Amino acid sequence: MFGENAKSVSESDVVFSSRIRLARNFKNYPFPFRMNEKQCREVIEKVKDTVFSTSYAAADSFRFYDISSMDPIERQAMVEKHLISPDLAAMQTLSGVIISKDENISIMINEEDHLRIQCLYRGMQLDRAWENCKRIDSMLEEKIDFAYDNSFGYLTCCPTNVGTGMRASVMLHLPALVMTGYIKGILDACSKLNVAVRGIYGEKSDASGNMFQISNQVTLGLTEEEIISSITNISSQIIQQERTLRSELYRQNSYRFEDRVFRSYGLISNARILSSEEAMKLLSDVRLGVDMGIIKDVDIDTLDEIMDITQPANLQKITGKALSAGERDIKRAEIIRDRLRHRPNT
Amino acid sequence: MFGENAKSVSESDVVFSSRIRLARNFKNYPFPFRMNEKQCREVIEKVKDTVFSTSYAAADSFRFYDISSMDPIERQAMVEKHLISPDLAAMQTLSGVIISKDENISIMINEEDHLRIQCLYRGMQLDRAWENCKRIDSMLEEKIDFAYDNSFGYLTCCPTNVGTGMRASVMLHLPALVMTGYIKGILDACSKLNVAVRGIYGEKSDASGNMFQISNQVTLGLTEEEIISSITNISSQIIQQERTLRSELYRQNSYRFEDRVFRSYGLISNARILSSEEAMKLLSDVRLGVDMGIIKDVDIDTLDEIMDITQPANLQKITGKALSAGERDIKRAEIIRDRLRHRPNT
Numbered sequence: 001m002f003g004e005n006a007k008s009v010s011e012s013d014v015v016f017s018s019r020i021r022l023a024r025n026f027k028n029y030p031f032p033f034r035m036n037e038k039q040c041r042e043v044i045e046k047v048k049d050t051v052f053s054t055s056y057a058a059a060d061s062f063r064f065y066d067i068s069s070m071d072p073i074e075r076q077a078m079v080e081k082h083l084i085s086p087d088l089a090a091m092q093t094l095s096g097v098i099i100s101k102d103e104n105i106s107i108m109i110n111e112e113d114h115l116r117i118q119c120l121y122r123g124m125q126l127d128r129a130w131e132n133c134k135r136i137d138s139m140l141e142e143k144i145d146f147a148y149d150n151s152f153g154y155l156t157c158c159p160t161n162v163g164t165g166m167r168a169s170v171m172l173h174l175p176a177l178v179m180t181g182y183i184k185g186i187l188d189a190c191s192k193l194n195v196a197v198r199g200i201y202g203e204k205s206d207a208s209g210n211m212f213q214i215s216n217q218v219t220l221g222l223t224e225e226e227i228i229s230s231i232t233n234i235s236s237q238i239i240q241q242e243r244t245l246r247s248e249l250y251r252q253n254s255y256r257f258e259d260r261v262f263r264s265y266g267l268i269s270n271a272r273i274l275s276s277e278e279a280m281k282l283l284s285d286v287r288l289g290v291d292m293g294i295i296k297d298v299d300i301d302t303l304d305e306i307m308d309i310t311q312p313a314n315l316q317k318i319t320g321k322a323l324s325a326g327e328r329d330i331k332r333a334e335i336i337r338d339r340l341r342h343r344p345n346t
Numbered sequence: 347m348f349g350e351n352a353k354s355v356s357e358s359d360v361v362f363s364s365r366i367r368l369a370r371n372f373k374n375y376p377f378p379f380r381m382n383e384k385q386c387r388e389v390i391e392k393v394k395d396t397v398f399s400t401s402y403a404a405a406d407s408f409r410f411y412d413i414s415s416m417d418p419i420e421r422q423a424m425v426e427k428h429l430i431s432p433d434l435a436a437m438q439t440l441s442g443v444i445i446s447k448d449e450n451i452s453i454m455i456n457e458e459d460h461l462r463i464q465c466l467y468r469g470m471q472l473d474r475a476w477e478n479c480k481r482i483d484s485m486l487e488e489k490i491d492f493a494y495d496n497s498f499g500y501l502t503c504c505p506t507n508v509g510t511g512m513r514a515s516v517m518l519h520l521p522a523l524v525m526t527g528y529i530k531g532i533l534d535a536c537s538k539l540n541v542a543v544r545g546i547y548g549e550k551s552d553a554s555g556n557m558f559q560i561s562n563q564v565t566l567g568l569t570e571e572e573i574i575s576s577i578t579n580i581s582s583q584i585i586q587q588e589r590t591l592r593s594e595l596y597r598q599n600s601y602r603f604e605d606r607v608f609r610s611y612g613l614i615s616n617a618r619i620l621s622s623e624e625a626m627k628l629l630s631d632v633r634l635g636v637d638m639g640i641i642k643d644v645d646i647d648t649l650d651e652i653m654d655i656t657q658p659a660n661l662q663k664i665t666g667k668a669l670s671a672g673e674r675d676i677k678r679a680e681i682i683r684d685r686l687r688h689r690p691n692t
Binding site: 262 | 616
């Protein structure tokens with residue numbers, strides 16, 4: 001999923017990924033839901049022309065995908081890899097996405113807004129994501145007139161995005177907070193701080209695999225840097241609490257802790273039938289074990305790959321054919337075993 | 347536990363072990379519960395003299411253990427290995443046991459009866475057990491006057507043993523009958539046929555690890571050969587039903603079947619805390635997987651060894667010290683992992 005090694009990235013024991021996305025709209029076009037086909041096509045072409053003619057997109061570092069002509073499994077596979085939003089995948093009108101080769105940058109066209117610029121990195125790298133978003137934004141702004149109001153800022157289809165048009169988010173792995181039940185307090189505090197908490201697969205998903213996405217709810221009246229700083233600060237506190245609880249749980253009963261992570265490892269590396277839900281749950285324990293140095297000989301990159309594989313559409317994409325839910329559970333277990341094989345138990 | 351390889355023994359996919367025991371009493375002594383210390387000692391000495399002076403017990407093939415002077419863990423370890431009965435281990439009066447080096451033969455002294463001669467073999471070997479019991483019985487009878495009545499046969503402390511004084515039993519591993527619930531019908535049928543069904547650890551134990559001991563309830567009015575033949579016939583039918591159900595379950599959903607046995611394998615080879623009850627349950631699944639050729643690279647002899655180890659007293663004997671229940675669960679998991687290590691998952 002990511003173009004870099006997990007261990008080289010800061011806070012990667014708790015922070016799975018960092019993401020910035022900017023909402024932008026063309027000045028002289030209605031919002032996507034009111035555009036006709038001709039206008040949709042013009043917007044797509046204008047964005048493509050801009051991206052592929054700049055030196056930024058030198059050589060073959062970007063690629064365009066016509067969402068409208070992709071089959072549902074292909075679209076869903078992109079959603080599962082966080083390259084596009086569920087909304088874009090569900091679009092009935094002409095839409096597309098431009099994705100960088102390393103899959104860190106994606107520019108969605110004709111989603112809720114004309115443009116959704118997204119930069120996604122492993123670990124805690126909001127600043128890097130913001131730097132790259134800014135660069136893409138400037139590049140586009142050179143050729144495109146964005147809808148901008150001097151007092152409101154960037155105008156967007158949904159009023160909640162007006163202003164900076166920015167959403168900064170971090171995906172946190174919080175198994176210890178969940179185990180102890182302290183997660184409830186965190187969620188309450190977040191809602192009071194205008195911070196949104198979601199599951200790993202977007203707005204309506206639950207916290208599968210103990211993954212929680214923390215993001216800003218307010219985009220107006222704050223600078224981009226203030227938003228990033230606020231999410232960074234809140235994340236830091238949550239990260240610290242998660243780490244403290246992990247150590248404390250381990251200190252209190254190391255055998256029970258090890259028992260839990262190794263049982264999950266034993267199950268995920270031996271099961272013949274695995275639902276996506278169970279795989280995510282087991283992966284969370286194994287990831288915790290690896291992050292705490294309890295499980296050796298399994299690397300985080302393998303776990304990230306397995307997390308992609310466990311999702312239904314990516315599984316079918318790898319297999320090369322549509323599978324029923326029952327067939328997927330068998331195939332999922334088979335591929336996971338294959339990825340984990342030849343790794344001795346410690 | 348056994349002096350021979352599992353695979354060389356007939357019906358070992360279902361039959362764990364075969365056992366014959368004979369109850370015998372001295373003619374000129376009261377039953378053990380009425381003897382004084384002097385009489386107890388005389389009986390023990392007489393048996394020892396007889397066994398260790400005959401050519402049958404040539405060289406060092408037998409060894410005497412003074413139960414009265416053994417510590418409780420040592421006694422219990424012998425019970426867990428089926429070398430002595432729970433009753434003998436609990437004796438307050440002078441008692442002992444003579445055990446063959448291969449642990450197939452044991453002669454308990456001053457249990458409920460003066461003598462309990464037991465021969466225990468892996469797999470379906472009632473005939474062999476009976477041959478050896480007869481030989482020991484004859485050897486003892488050369489020097490000892492047994493309490494015998496021409497119309498009743500051998501006299502015993504409890505009237506249920508009068509007659510042949512024989513109990514013939516087989517220990518059956520019946521996971522498929524349990525999974526399907528058909529075991530209930532088997533148990534009902536057995537009780538109608540005067541066949542007793544017990545768990546693996548004797549009269550009051552439940553069917554831990556899906557192990558069921560089938561034995562005759564009647565010792566009077568039948569010859570020894572008739573008793574053996576009856577237990578053999580009933581066992582054969584149960585074995586056949588178990589095998590048919592195993593194949594049928596596997597045929598109906600091979601993935602679910604494999605999932606079950608491999609999950610148990612994954613858990614038992616990775617857990618850090620294992621109760622004896624859970625270990626027996628997991629072992630039953632793994633044994634089933636090995637017997638059906640699904641799990642390769644784990645042999646039945648290793649599983650037999652693990653079954654011994656999982657029992658509390660043997661675990662403490664191996665560890666060399668008394669352990670609390672919590673410590674045992676950790677040690678049990680550790681030793682089991684050790685025994686299974688370096689066996690690649692298939």
